Amino acid sequence: MVIAEATTVKLSEIDAVLKQVNALFPNAATKDTNGSLVVANDKLVDVANYLKDDLAADYCSSVTSVDYPDRFEVVYHLYSVSKQEGPLVMKAHADKGNPIVPSMVSVWAGANLQEREVYDMMGIRFAGHPNLKRVLMWEGFEGYPLRKDYKEPYYEEEKKPYDSRHPGGHHQRAEERVPWGKNVQYPAGFDPDEMTVIKTENLPLVDALDLRAGRFKTDRFIVNMGPQHPSTHGVFQMRITLDGETIVDLEPVMGYLHRNHEKIGERNMWLMNMPFTDRLDYICSMGNNLGYALAVEKLMGVEVPERAQYIRVIMAELTRIANHFWAIGFLLNDLGAFFTPSLYAIEERELILDLFEMTAGSRMMCNYMRFGGIAADLPEEFLPLCHDLVYNRMNRKIDEMDTYLSQNEIVLARGKGIGILPPDMAINYSTAGPVLRGSGVPYDVRRAQPYSIYDRFDFKVCTRSEGDVYARYAVRLDEMRESVNILKQAMNQLPAGPIMGGRKAWQIRVPKGEAYGRVENPKGELGFFVVSDGSANPYRYHVRATSYINLNVLGELCKGHTVADVVAILGSIDIVLGEVDR
Amino acid sequence: MAETNGHTSPISLIDDEDQFIIEQVKQSVLVTTVDKLIDLVDNINNWGRRSSLWPMQFGLACCAIEMICTAASRYDISRFGAELFRPSPRQADFMIVSGTVTKKMVPQIVRLYNQMPEPKYVISMGACATGGGPFKEGYNVVSGIDKYIPVDVYVPGCPPTPQALLHGLMTLQAKIDNESIRTARWYRSGEVEEAPIPILGPDIIDVRQIPDIRAEAMRVRAATQTVGGTATDRPDSTSTATAAKTLKVDGHAVSPKGKTAPPLSAERLAQVKSLKKT
Numbered sequence: 001m002v003i004a005e006a007t008t009v010k011l012s013e014i015d016a017v018l019k020q021v022n023a024l025f026p027n028a029a030t031k032d033t034n035g036s037l038v039v040a041n042d043k044l045v046d047v048a049n050y051l052k053d054d055l056a057a058d059y060c061s062s063v064t065s066v067d068y069p070d071r072f073e074v075v076y077h078l079y080s081v082s083k084q085e086g087p088l089v090m091k092a093h094a095d096k097g098n099p100i101v102p103s104m105v106s107v108w109a110g111a112n113l114q115e116r117e118v119y120d121m122m123g124i125r126f127a128g129h130p131n132l133k134r135v136l137m138w139e140g141f142e143g144y145p146l147r148k149d150y151k152e153p154y155y156e157e158e159k160k161p162y163d164s165r166h167p168g169g170h171h172q173r174a175e176e177r178v179p180w181g182k183n184v185q186y187p188a189g190f191d192p193d194e195m196t197v198i199k200t201e202n203l204p205l206v207d208a209l210d211l212r213a214g215r216f217k218t219d220r221f222i223v224n225m226g227p228q229h230p231s232t233h234g235v236f237q238m239r240i241t242l243d244g245e246t247i248v249d250l251e252p253v254m255g256y257l258h259r260n261h262e263k264i265g266e267r268n269m270w271l272m273n274m275p276f277t278d279r280l281d282y283i284c285s286m287g288n289n290l291g292y293a294l295a296v297e298k299l300m301g302v303e304v305p306e307r308a309q310y311i312r313v314i315m316a317e318l319t320r321i322a323n324h325f326w327a328i329g330f331l332l333n334d335l336g337a338f339f340t341p342s343l344y345a346i347e348e349r350e351l352i353l354d355l356f357e358m359t360a361g362s363r364m365m366c367n368y369m370r371f372g373g374i375a376a377d378l379p380e381e382f383l384p385l386c387h388d389l390v391y392n393r394m395n396r397k398i399d400e401m402d403t404y405l406s407q408n409e410i411v412l413a414r415g416k417g418i419g420i421l422p423p424d425m426a427i428n429y430s431t432a433g434p435v436l437r438g439s440g441v442p443y444d445v446r447r448a449q450p451y452s453i454y455d456r457f458d459f460k461v462c463t464r465s466e467g468d469v470y471a472r473y474a475v476r477l478d479e480m481r482e483s484v485n486i487l488k489q490a491m492n493q494l495p496a497g498p499i500m501g502g503r504k505a506w507q508i509r510v511p512k513g514e515a516y517g518r519v520e521n522p523k524g525e526l527g528f529f530v531v532s533d534g535s536a537n538p539y540r541y542h543v544r545a546t547s548y549i550n551l552n553v554l555g556e557l558c559k560g561h562t563v564a565d566v567v568a569i570l571g572s573i574d575i576v577l578g579e580v581d582r
Numbered sequence: 583m584a585e586t587n588g589h590t591s592p593i594s595l596i597d598d599e600d601q602f603i604i605e606q607v608k609q610s611v612l613v614t615t616v617d618k619l620i621d622l623v624d625n626i627n628n629w630g631r632r633s634s635l636w637p638m639q640f641g642l643a644c645c646a647i648e649m650i651c652t653a654a655s656r657y658d659i660s661r662f663g664a665e666l667f668r669p670s671p672r673q674a675d676f677m678i679v680s681g682t683v684t685k686k687m688v689p690q691i692v693r694l695y696n697q698m699p700e701p702k703y704v705i706s707m708g709a710c711a712t713g714g715g716p717f718k719e720g721y722n723v724v725s726g727i728d729k730y731i732p733v734d735v736y737v738p739g740c741p742p743t744p745q746a747l748l749h750g751l752m753t754l755q756a757k758i759d760n761e762s763i764r765t766a767r768w769y770r771s772g773e774v775e776e777a778p779i780p781i782l783g784p785d786i787i788d789v790r791q792i793p794d795i796r797a798e799a800m801r802v803r804a805a806t807q808t809v810g811g812t813a814t815d816r817p818d819s820t821s822t823a824t825a826a827k828t829l830k831v832d833g834h835a836v837s838p839k840g841k842t843a844p845p846l847s848a849e850r851l852a853q854v855k856s857l858k859k860t
Contacts, residue, residue: 137722138686142784145721152721153785174718175725180794183685183714183725184785189806191799192792195783227690230639230669234646235687256687257643259710260720267719276716282644346654364644364741578643 011057011080011088021047034514036089044092048107056080057088058427060108062527062544065118067148072099072124077516081427084448094124103129110430113552121146136255142187145263153178153185159537160269227256231334231567234577245562250555254580261582265541270508278365281579284323286315287521289369294451295517295528296371299510302502308373309453310494317483322352323522324476327574331473334571335414348397355386373500390487398480415470419557419569429553432546433524435573438472440465445520457486469572507536523547523574543582547575624762632755638674639667643681645708645741652744662751676703682710682717683724685786689779695731696776700768705750706733709740731777
């Protein structure tokens with residue numbers, strides 16, 4: 001009887017879900033003031049399995065944690081891709097002394113890297129996790145940085161604005177305030193002589209392991225690709241276990257660009273984080289701005305004026321085109337067409353960057369959106385140029401790419417049938433964006449849960465059913481065409497009016513609460529989880545980084561292929577290390 | 583100066599026959615001093631060097647995107663002869679440190695720098711590589727790559743535009759133009775010192791600071807023992823301190839670049855102590 005009802009229960013209706021869960025698992029769950037499902041630790045795996053199997057919560061979007069004075073809270077944001085609904089916010093509590101929570105990897109494989117990140121940043125251990133090691137910091141690093149009691153070497157005060165950077169009227173450099181003249185701190189009584197460096201993945205090395213002795217003796221060995229490698233799209237490392245030329249296992253190793261986005265974000269005031277979001281996925285800064293603005297606007301409840309909404313959409317779609325040009329150009333770079341297709345792609349991106357520069361003042365780091373609107377109106381020259389670009393140039397250039405690349409023999413040979421990702425696996429591993437849609441899953445946040453004003457536009461959710469490198473390439477090409485479509489509609493409908501809503505204030509006060517804002521960024525679903533305690537700074541600020549979570553599946557995709565294919569598969573996932581490592 | 587019948591005779595210009603011969607020799611034979619010769623070699627050398635700088639294909643963060651744009655068709659870095667990005671440090675002339683330098687990445691950057699053959703140059707591109715930039719306060723960010731390797735040109739910006747990077751490149755070329763084989767460090771006798779590669783411990787350890795850190799550890803331990811005599815966080819520390827005097831990496835002993843550690847200066851020790859107290 002209970003099971004029969006389950007199909008009608010919607011994930012977003014927390015009371016119905018709570019009733020259902022408690023009927024099956026007595027006293028397993030409660031509801032907290034933020035409208036989320038708090039599940040007891042010993043029933044967590046059972047409840048999660050139930051939610052996944054019976055309530056179709058098949059997509060674990062984000063796993064993160066919050067450090068409260070009396071407890072740690074692990075937060076799961078669950079969605080249903082098959083029913084296109086959600087979210088359900090599930091929480092588990094862990095005590096401060098010995099924080100252990102059961103791992104969700106057996107339920108949602110996409111939780112793997114995210115749980116490692118929580119362990120790395122907050123020291124919460126996940127029982128049953130297959131590979132619980134530090135991921136962003138190195139093994140042996142002292143402390144768990146995102147805990148509230150962790151203090152950085154350059155620590156000044158708990159929250160910005162700091163009282164004074166100029167004590168006694170003099171400027172004091174951060175280096176002068178710390179003992180070692182550097183951004184370092186050691187535990188008391190630390191003697192480097194007694195230290196044993198744990199050398200796991202930190203330094204490039206080639207290990208020779210004689211694991212197997214058969215008639216044809218091929219040793220398995222580990223090859224480290226990166227962090228300095230021309231095809232890893234930045235400082236990214238892959239530990240590849242090879243048997244002959246075949247890949248047996250691949251482990252992504254990251255953290256070489258971990259620049260403490262979240263810790264700095266929690267010291268910052270709300271608006272100060274806006275320019276930092278630019279530097280997450282630095283190819284699509286406008287999209288990041290939009291995601292953060294939406295998350296905070298959810299808490300503030302501020303109304304965004306029509307004109308600002310349209311301009312936001314125009315900017316977000318221009319970003320998508322720029323990103324996909326870049327991604328396709330560099331995918332071809334990885335396939336061996338060194339730099340020539342990229343040159344054509346970058347040329348188009350430059351034209352879009354010109355539009356950003358004239359509007360926001362910067363080519364890449366736009367810092368353009370504000371809570372309740374945008375920072376500046378469009379300049380006079382913007383619309384004619386944008387119109388020309390959208391109507392006369394973009395489609396022609398996309399077709400040009402299509403003509404020269406799509407039927408290219410090498411692209412076909414190296415793209416088709418390589419790195420196949422089946423749809424159920426794509427959902428289970430929490431992939432998003434073109435990676436998910438390339439596997440034939442028609443899931444696009446713009447359509448599933450329209451944000452901003454995306455419900456007003458007519459566009460297709462582009463999918464391909466093959467799930468290989470070529471399909472992901474083709475999805476990007478199609479999406480660019482759809483973006484041009486949206487741009488045409490948005491420019492035609494662009495109204496006049498104000499660009500900032502809400503009350504003017506010197507300091508932004510965000511009401512107490514939690515919000516999870518997500519947008520369909522060019523690379524996939526970008527989410528911002530913010531917790532406010534009502535003060536001028538965020539209490540918790542977490543970024544659900546698409547590039548990072550898409551890497552969950554990299555190892556599975558590469559197994560059985562050769563090293564040359566790894567490069568193509570990585571290129572087709574399209575990562576940006578600024579977002580992977582944050 | 584004598585003029586006869588409107589004709590100017592070369593012979594008549596020169597009174598002395600010897601002088602005439604010297605002039606003739608000067609016209610047909612290159613006469614120079616060692617200084618002038620070296621200047622000439624310098625000019626040719628520097629011209630060649632600055633016109634074909636090969637950068638290392640090495641990107642760290644956002645600035646790398648602008649670096650790629652600089653190499654692309656609109657800004658076209660090949661106008662300056664620096665379009666040949668080499669994936670191997672062995673073939674590269676200069677390194678553009680393009681982005682945030684993190685503690686986890688800095689050992690690799692220093693190693694890459696050491697692997698580059700002389701003459702080698704470093705451009706620090708952007709605020710992060712120069713001094714930590716917006717991420718300076720972060721726990722994993724190095725406050726500028728110049729804490730570990732020498733830098734020739736700093737390019738400001740976040741990120742610097744391609745124009746700014748090109749200006750940085752031109753500044754580097756101007757710097758190369760002023761070089762001389764007389765003063766270049768790679769022509770001097772003696773081995774060129776490698777930049778010491780930092781080690782990742784509980785935090786990043788600059789091997790040049792190991793004596794200081796050791797002294798500080800001894801001081802802290804002595805203080806805790808005299809005050810209470812209670813157990814420190816590592817009770818067996820005094821016994822192991824004498825037993826293990828070498829740093830171990832995966833069980834292999836390494837010494838900080840094989841050099842004897844410089845003695846800790848009294849003033850540095852005092853400085854460390856005073857800072858720790860406050």
